[in-house]
Amino acid sequence: KAGVTQTPRYLIKTRGQQVTLSCSPISGHRSVSWYQQTPGQGLQFLFEYFSETQRNKGNFPGRFSGRQFSNSRSEMNVSTLELGDSALYLCASSSTSSSGNTIYFGEGSWLTVV
């Protein structure tokens, strides 16, 4: 069974631009979560989607948005990029949105903003 797939793996953007990251969950998984990882802030929860609906949202500005499609694939978008948005963005999937459910991570998308 294929794992969580994230694309692109690496990208460089300029301040002010916008970026879209993609995540394909494990087959059969309907919940997708997004996390930002930085050396200073650690792992921070961005949002979770289940059956195309946002279930939970972290404490990030409105420049960060996401969506989930009917096939459970998810995208996150960051508009008006800032230098501080440079990070590893991790996507995770689970079979349901129930608490206690194990989430499985992809390899991440490394975003560098210059």
Next chain:
Amino acid sequence: AQSVAQPEDQVNVAEGNPLTVKCTYSVSGNPYLFWYVQYPNRGLQFLLKYITGDNLVKGSYGFEAEFNKSQTSFHLKKPSALVSDSALYFCAVSYVETSKIIFGSGTRLSIRP
């Protein structure tokens, strides 16, 4: 507030010795507790979790963790460390009331030969 703490930024252990990576959580409902490991330039890999039942949970790669409700702790342990265990370890918690998983700040485990 729901939170999890990893009090040690780094743990250094000699190969063959037992290792412990500490984790404590805030008391807010019934917690579900997880451990994940991250190798350089990789995503996080699931090690083990506590939902209910036996307080001692066994996971991947010989790791185990003990849930201690009175001390609100969920320390990760291994009887005999390997150099290949060197990585970044994250403790995480979620609660019955929400599916959101909150991660600790991470502990870097370094095993010297």
